[in-house]
Amino acid sequence: xxxxxxxxxxxxxxxxxxxxxxxxxxxxxxxxxxxxxxxxxxxxxxxxxxxxxxxxxxxxxxxxxxxxxxxxxxxxxxxxxxxxxxxxxxxxxxxxxxxxxxxxxxxxxxxxxxxxxxxxxxxxxxxxxxxxxxxxxxxxxxxxxxxxxxxxxxxxxxxxxxxxxxxxxxxxxxxxxxxxxxxxxxxxxxxxxxxxxxxxxxxxxxxxxxxxxxxxxxxxxxxxxxxxxxxxxxxxxxxxxxxxxxxxxxxxxxxxxxxxxxxxxxxxxxxxxxxxxxxxxxxxxxxxxxxxxxxxxxxxxxxxxxxxxxxxxxxxxxxxxxxxxxxxxxxxxxxxxxxxxxxxxxxxxxxxxxxxxxxxxxxxxxxxxxxxxxxxxxxxxxxxxxxxxxxxxxxxxxxxxxxxxxxxxxxxxxxxxxxxxxxxxxxxxxxxxxxxxxxxxxxxxxx
Amino acid sequence: xxxxxxxxxxxxxxxxxxxxxxxxxxxxxxxxxxxxxxxxxxxxxxxxxxxxxxxxxxxxxxxxxxxxxxxxxxxxxxxxxxxxxxxxxxxxxxxxxxxxxxxxxxxxxxxxxxxxxxxxxxxxxxxxxxxxxxxxxxxxxxxxxxxxxxxxxxxxxxxxxxxxxxxxxxxxxxxxxxxxxxxxxxxxxxxxxxxxxxxxxxxxxxxxxxxxxxxxxxxxxxxxxxxxxxxxxxxxxxxxxxxxxxxxxxxxxxxxxxxxxxxxxxxxxxxxxxxxxxxxxxxxxxxxxxxxxxxxxxxxxxxxxxxxxxxxxxxxxxxxxxxxxxxxxxxxxxxxxxxxxxxxxxxxxxxxxxxxxxxxxxxxxxxxxxxxxxxxxxxxxxxxxxxxxxxxxxxxxxxxxxxxxxxxxxxxxxxxxxxxxxxxxxxxxxxxxxxxxxxxxxxxxxx
Numbered sequence: 001x002x003x004x005x006x007x008x009x010x011x012x013x014x015x016x017x018x019x020x021x022x023x024x025x026x027x028x029x030x031x032x033x034x035x036x037x038x039x040x041x042x043x044x045x046x047x048x049x050x051x052x053x054x055x056x057x058x059x060x061x062x063x064x065x066x067x068x069x070x071x072x073x074x075x076x077x078x079x080x081x082x083x084x085x086x087x088x089x090x091x092x093x094x095x096x097x098x099x100x101x102x103x104x105x106x107x108x109x110x111x112x113x114x115x116x117x118x119x120x121x122x123x124x125x126x127x128x129x130x131x132x133x134x135x136x137x138x139x140x141x142x143x144x145x146x147x148x149x150x151x152x153x154x155x156x157x158x159x160x161x162x163x164x165x166x167x168x169x170x171x172x173x174x175x176x177x178x179x180x181x182x183x184x185x186x187x188x189x190x191x192x193x194x195x196x197x198x199x200x201x202x203x204x205x206x207x208x209x210x211x212x213x214x215x216x217x218x219x220x221x222x223x224x225x226x227x228x229x230x231x232x233x234x235x236x237x238x239x240x241x242x243x244x245x246x247x248x249x250x251x252x253x254x255x256x257x258x259x260x261x262x263x264x265x266x267x268x269x270x271x272x273x274x275x276x277x278x279x280x281x282x283x284x285x286x287x288x289x290x291x292x293x294x295x296x297x298x299x300x301x302x303x304x305x306x307x308x309x310x311x312x313x314x315x316x317x318x319x320x321x322x323x324x325x326x327x328x329x330x331x332x333x334x335x336x337x338x339x340x341x342x343x344x345x346x347x348x349x350x351x352x353x354x355x356x357x358x359x360x361x362x363x364x365x366x367x368x369x370x371x372x373x374x375x376x377x378x379x380x381x382x383x384x385x386x387x388x389x390x391x392x393x394x395x396x397x398x399x400x401x402x403x404x405x406x407x408x409x410x411x412x413x414x415x416x417x418x419x420x421x422x423x424x425x426x427x428x429x430x431x432x433x434x435x436x437x438x439x440x441x442x443x444x445x446x447x
Numbered sequence: 448x449x450x451x452x453x454x455x456x457x458x459x460x461x462x463x464x465x466x467x468x469x470x471x472x473x474x475x476x477x478x479x480x481x482x483x484x485x486x487x488x489x490x491x492x493x494x495x496x497x498x499x500x501x502x503x504x505x506x507x508x509x510x511x512x513x514x515x516x517x518x519x520x521x522x523x524x525x526x527x528x529x530x531x532x533x534x535x536x537x538x539x540x541x542x543x544x545x546x547x548x549x550x551x552x553x554x555x556x557x558x559x560x561x562x563x564x565x566x567x568x569x570x571x572x573x574x575x576x577x578x579x580x581x582x583x584x585x586x587x588x589x590x591x592x593x594x595x596x597x598x599x600x601x602x603x604x605x606x607x608x609x610x611x612x613x614x615x616x617x618x619x620x621x622x623x624x625x626x627x628x629x630x631x632x633x634x635x636x637x638x639x640x641x642x643x644x645x646x647x648x649x650x651x652x653x654x655x656x657x658x659x660x661x662x663x664x665x666x667x668x669x670x671x672x673x674x675x676x677x678x679x680x681x682x683x684x685x686x687x688x689x690x691x692x693x694x695x696x697x698x699x700x701x702x703x704x705x706x707x708x709x710x711x712x713x714x715x716x717x718x719x720x721x722x723x724x725x726x727x728x729x730x731x732x733x734x735x736x737x738x739x740x741x742x743x744x745x746x747x748x749x750x751x752x753x754x755x756x757x758x759x760x761x762x763x764x765x766x767x768x769x770x771x772x773x774x775x776x777x778x779x780x781x782x783x784x785x786x787x788x789x790x791x792x793x794x795x796x797x798x799x800x801x802x803x804x805x806x807x808x809x810x811x812x813x814x815x816x817x818x819x820x821x822x823x824x825x826x827x828x829x830x831x832x833x834x835x836x837x838x839x840x841x842x843x844x845x846x847x848x849x850x851x852x853x854x855x856x857x858x859x860x861x862x863x864x865x866x867x868x869x870x871x872x873x874x875x876x877x878x879x880x881x882x883x884x885x886x887x888x889x890x891x892x893x894x
Contacts, residue, residue: 410859
C-alpha cells in the first residue's frame with residue numbers, strides 16, 4: 001500500500017527515451033507523416049502533443065486529473081502468497097490490483113485524462129468505441145465527472161452478450177449504440193455486405209470516428225494503441241515501482257495481458273526505462289490470446305487502426321485491419337493490431353510476446369479466484385496464465401524469480417463466461433499461419 | 448483511510464451493554480429459553496457462546512480472522528462531496544465503503560469469522576442460504592479460504608434472475624441449489640403445495656438447516672439476524688468511528704439498509720454505545736424496503752426465523768414467517784423479520800426505521816453512481832435514499848448535519864435491475880396494513 005501522498009505526480013513518456021524511435025504514422029490520403037495539424041480534427045490538441053512528444057520523458061499530471069485519480073489510487077500491490085503456495089513455486093508473485101477502480105479496470109486512468117484535456121479545450125461531445133465494455137464504462141464515468149456528453153459504439157456481440165456493461169454505461173449517462181449500426185456510413189456499408197456481422201473493434205472505431213467528424217464541437221477518444229494512452233497508464237508501473245521498492249524486491253519478469261497495449265504498457269514502461277540504461281535485466285512479457293495473435297504470429301506492417309480505413313496508417317504488428325477474430329470471452333483483447341510503441345519495442349527485442357489459449361486463461365483465472373479471492377476479468381486471466389507459466393518454470397529451474405503482473409480488471413460483469421467455462425462449453429481457437437499471412441499480404445497495397 | 452495497523456482488534460458486543468436485554472429465544476419444541484446445548488447442533492460452539500454472551504462488551508478477533516480481514520480491510524470512509532453538491536445541502540455526507548471487499552459486500556466480515564470457528568471445531572461441511580446472493584458469495588470465498596465444503600440454497604427467483612452471483616459461488620467452489628428444491632423435506636413440501644413458488648429466504652433457511660442436520664460433521668451458518676453476525680459486523684462501525692475522528696467530525700445520523708440487520712448493526716452499534724452512556728444524541732436510521740416493512744409496519748412477536756419452523760422462536764419485529772415479499776430487486780432485504788438486538792433497540796427507541804419505495808431507492812442509487820462514481824447494490828441504494836432524505840431535510844432546516852451511511856455493497860452483479868429501472872419497467876409496492884396484521888395474528892398460536 002502506497003499512501004496518497006506518495007502517488008507519482010508525473011507520467012513517464014517512453015517515446016522520449018526509446019533507443020529507436022518508431023516509424024511515423026502516415027496520413028491515410030497523402031501517405032506523408034502525420035503532423036500535429038493532421039491529428040487535430042480527431043483528438044484534443046494537448047493529447048496530440050503528448051502523442052508526438054519525443055523530448056520530455058516526464059509529463060506533469062494536471063491537478064484536476066490527480067484529484068480524480070485519488071478517488072481510487074494508489075491501487076494496491078499484493079504478494080500472491082496463496083497462489084505461490086498452490087503452485088508450490090519458489091517464485092515470488094506480485095500483482096498490481098487495478099480492479100479496485102470504480103469501473104473495475106485500469107481504463108479509467110486514461111479516460112479521466114482524455115476527458116479532462118477535451119473539456120479544457122471546450123469540447124462538449126465525445127465519441128468512442130468499446131469491445132468488452134471496459135473502456136466504454138470508464139469513459140462513461142469520466143465524461144459524467146466532467147460534464148461532457150458521450151456516445152459509445154459497442155461491438156454488437158458484446159452489446160448482446162454483456163448487457164451489464166451496457167447498463168453500467170447507460171446508468172452513468174452515456175448513449176450506447178450496437179456496432180455495426182445504421183447511424184454511420186461505415187456501419188451501413190458493412191451491414192449491407194454482411195447482414196449478420198457481429199462487429200469488431202475495427203468497425204466500432206470507424207463508426208465512432210465518423211460520428212465525431214460529423215458532429216459539431218465533438219472529438220474522438222481511444223482507449224488503447226496510441227502513445228498518449230500508454231503515457232497515462234504509466235501511473236500503474238510508477239506506483240508499482242515504488243511499491244516493489246517498499247517490498248524490498250525488483251521484478252525479474254513483468255507481465256500484462258495484451259489487446260492494443262494500454263495495460264501492458266502501463267505496468268511495463270516505467271520498469272523498462274532501466275533496461276534502456278543497461279541497469280536491469282528484467283524481462284517484459286505481453287500475454288495475448290492465441291485466437292488473436294498479432295504479436296506472436298502477425299507481421300510488422302503499416303496498417304489502419306480501424307476497419308473502414310479512417311485512421312492514420314500506423315507501423316504495427318498486425319493481423320490486417322479487416323481481421324475478424326473468434327468470439328472469445330476476453331473481448332477486450334480482440335483487436336487486430338498492436339500500438340506503435342510496443343511494436344517497435346518488440347522489433348528491438350526489449351519485450352517478449354506469449355500466446356495463451358482460452359481454456360488455459362480460464363483455468364488460471366479460476367485458480368487465482370480460488371487462491372487470492374479476486375475474480376479476474378477474462379482479459380486479465382491471460383496475464384495470470386503467463387505468470388503461472390513463469391512460476392512453474394521457476395520451480396523446474398529451482399530459481400527464486402520475482403514475477404510482477406498487472407491485474408487489469410475484475411470479472412464481476414463477465415460471470416457468464418466463467419459459467420460457460422465451468423460447464424465445459426468453451427473451446428480453444430487457433431489460426432492457420434497461411435490465413436494470417438494471406439490477410440496481411442493484402443496490406444502491401446496500402447503503402 | 449485508516450492504516451492496516453489501526454484496524455480494530457476486537458469486535459463490540461452490544462448485548463453486554465444494552466439497557467434492556469432482549470427476551471430469550473425459545474426452543475421450538477419445548478417453548479423454553481434456548482440453552483447453549485440447544486444451539487450446538489446448529490452452530491459452532493464458539494459462535495453459540497458469542498450468541499449468548501451478555502458479559503463481555505469486547506471480543507478479541509482471532510489472529511487468523513484478522514489476517515484474512517487485512518486482505519481488504521480497513522475499508523475507506525469517504526466524504527461524498529459531489530453528492531452534497533448535487534443536493535445543494537449544508538449537510539456533510541460520509542459513507543463507509545464496504546463494496547471494496549473481494550465479494551463486493553460487507554458479508555465477508557462475518558463469513559470469514561463463522562467459517563474460521565467451524566473449521567477450528569473440526570467441521571468439514573457447511574450449509575447456508577442466500578437471497579440476492581451476497582451472503583452465499585461471501586461464504587463461498589470464505590469456505591474456499593479455509594478448505595471447507597459448502598452447499599448454498601439460493602432463493603429460486605434470484606437463482607434465475609442473478610446467474611452471475613450463482614456463477615461466482617460456483618467458481619469459488621460452492622454447490623448451489625435453487626430453493627425450494629426436491630433435496631429436502633421442507634422443499635418438497637412447498638413445491639408440492641405451490642408448484643410455481645419462486646422461493647423466499649425463509650424457505651431457503653429451512654432447507655439449509657435440514658441438510659445440515661442430516662449430514663455428518665456439518666453445521667449451518669446464517670448471514671444476518673443473529674447476535675453473533677451483528678457482532679462480527681461491528682468492525683465496520685469501529686473503523687468508521689476512528690475514521691470520523693480523523694475527519695474531525697461525529698455523525699448526527701447513522702444509516703444502514705435493513706434486511707435482517709447485519710450491515711445496519713455493523714455500522715450503528717459502535718456509535719450507539721455512546722448513546723447508552725448519554726454521551727451522544729446521534730440518531731440511528733434503518734432503511735427498509737416499503738414492500739417488506741417489518742420494522743415500520745410489522746409487529747413485535749415471537750416468530751420463527753424460517754418458513755418451515757426449524758429455527759428457535761425469536762422475539763422480533765416480523766411480518767410472519769410465511770410472508771411472501773414482492774419480487775423487488777433488493778433481494779437481500781426480502782426477509783420477514785428483524786434480529787432480536789435490533790428489535791429490542793427499536794422497542795426501546797434507540798433506533799428509528801424508515802421505509803423506502805423501490806423507485807426512490809433506484810433514483811438515489813443512480814444519483815450516487817453519477818456523482819460518486821460507485822455503482823451501489825440495490826440494497827445499499829435504500830441507505831443512500833435515506834441519506835438523501837436526511838440531507839434534503841438539513842437543507843430545509845438550514846442545519847449543518849453530519850450524515851454517515853454504510854455502502855454495504857456494489858451493484859456490478861445487479862445491473863439488470865438498473866436496466867429495468869432506466870427502461871421504466873419497475874414499480875413500487877405497498878402492502879395493506881390489514882393483510883400484515885392478519886398474517887402476524889396467526890403467530891399467536893405459536894407462543
